[in-house]
Amino acid sequence: MQPKSNIVHLPVYQPGKPIEEVKRELGLTEVIKLASNENPFGCSPKAKEAIKAEVESTSLYPDGGAVELTAALAASLGVQPNQIIFGAGSDEVILMIARAYLVKGDETVMASHTFPQYKHNCEIEGAVSVEVPLKDGKHDLPAMLAKINERTKIVWVCNPNNPTGTMVTRAELNDFLRQVPPHVLVVLDEAYIEYTDSADFPDGIELLPQYKNVITLRTFSKIYGLASLRIGYGVGHPDVIHSINQVREPFNTSRFAQAAAKAALQDGEFIAYCREQNAKGIAYLTGEFDRLGLSYYPAHGNFIMVDVKRPAKEVFEGLLRKGLIVRGGHALDFPTKIRVTVGSAEQNAKFVEALERVLDEVAVQA
Ligand SMILES: *Cc1c(COP(=O)(O)O)cnc(C)c1O
Numbered sequence: 071m072q073p074k075s076n077i078v079h080l081p082v083y084q085p086g087k088p089i090e091e092v093k094r095e096l097g098l099t100e101v102i103k104l105a106s107n108e109n110p111f112g113c114s115p116k117a118k119e120a121i122k123a124e125v126e127s128t129s130l131y132p133d134g135g136a137v138e139l140t141a142a143l144a145a146s147l148g149v150q151p152n153q154i155i156f157g158a159g160s161d162e163v164i165l166m167i168a169r170a171y172l173v174k175g176d177e178t179v180m181a182s183h184t185f186p187q188y189k190h191n192c193e194i195e196g197a198v199s200v201e202v203p204l205k206d207g208k209h210d211l212p213a214m215l216a217k218i219n220e221r222t223k224i225v226w227v228c229n230p231n232n233p234t235g236t237m238v239t240r241a242e243l244n245d246f247l248r249q250v251p252p253h254v255l256v257v258l259d260e261a262y263i264e265y266t267d268s269a270d271f272p273d274g275i276e277l278l279p280q281y282k283n284v285i286t287l288r289t290f291s292k293i294y295g296l297a298s299l300r301i302g303y304g305v306g307h308p309d310v311i312h313s314i315n316q317v318r319e320p321f322n323t324s325r326f327a328q329a330a331a332k333a334a335l336q337d338g339e340f341i342a343y344c345r346e347q348n349a350k351g352i353a354y355l356t357g358e359f360d361r362l363g364l365s366y367y368p369a370h371g372n373f374i375m376v377d378v379k380r381p382a383k384e385v386f387e388g389l390l391r392k393g394l395i396v397r398g399g400h401a402l403d404f405p406t407k408i409r410v411t412v413g414s415a416e417q418n419a420k421f422v423e424a425l426e427r428v429l430d431e432v433a434v435q436a
Pocket of ligand 1: 107158159160161162185228231232259261288289290291292297300301302
């Protein structure tokens with residue numbers, strides 16, 4: 071048996087260590103995971119109720135078209151239902167976009183350090199990923215524009231960018247979109263948009279009437295706290311959504327996910343609380359980093375990439391021994407940086423205390 075040649079080099083996704091395993095291996099009773107940008111406040115109680123109410127229908131297939139959820143979301147975003155597609159996480163929407171648009175030899179353009187699923191899915195389709203270096207941790211949109219040619223099918227813009235947390239502004243994005251040729255699909259991944267509080271942050275939905283070649287991706291995994299249920303979505307022109315729908319599996323989102331997402335949309339109070347706590351957390355953490363003399367990228371999501379000026383792997387392992395799981399930059403091609411999710415106030419304080427001890431233990435990288 072011979073798998074297709076363009077996948078043989080692909081690594082199998084390595085998830086972060088589960089909390090239980092870290093506890094067992096290191097003999098710890100308390101472990102705090104600030105590694106996957108999960109919501110430290112869980113999810114809305116309304117979503118939990120909706121999941122319970124759905125249990126009696128477990129044996130029945132879900133509504134493949136997610137009609138009720140689509141209607142609720144369309145109303146809340148001010149778009150038409152035929153502009154929305156749901157996936158098993160926005161991860162699956164990324165997969166479906168690659169599947170619908172890319173054939174061998176196509177090119178796609180993305181930042182050099184961004185969400186890995188873009189490149190992963192492009193490679194599976196045999197497309198070439200042209201990676202453009204970040205500038206100060208930010209997408210370099212003019213340089214990305216310069217890489218577009220007649221073979222380019224998709225440009226990926228992650229805003230705020232994971233893992234750096236930086237954003238491109240409305241003016242920068244508009245300037246870029248005005249110059250992108252209409253045959254190129256621009257995927258605007260806005261997984262953290264509900265956390266952003268900058269007046270200059272562009273809202274992808276507002277760009278849709280002007281740009282038929284833009285699709286914006288959002289998720290219920292982050293601020294909505296429904297990561298385990300796997301539900302995210304894309305919003306774009308009806309023709310784009312139709313093409314993606316043609317490659318969608320019949321029942322790609324579960325009953326539980328649809329019901330919880332619909333209920334979660336109705337709990338604006340929970341979202342406002344999480345956004346406010348996150349802003350306080352960023353202010354606290356960046357204040358502490360300043361005190362410790364550490365620099366960091368401007369954080370516009372629910373995570374911060376900070377330069378610990380020491381080998382990331384050693385700092386990561388030192389934190390792990392103290393019961394804190396973060397993302398080490400050694401795995402992300404940032405050798406002296408770590409990415410930490412903003413936790414609850416208590417988790418943030420424990421992280422800073424542990425970090426200070428680790429900084430004393432690990433020698434500064436010359
Ligand atoms: C977390 C994340 C996603 C998708 O998460 P799903 O759980 O698949 O919805 C997509 N893009 C970025 C940048 C993310 O950080």
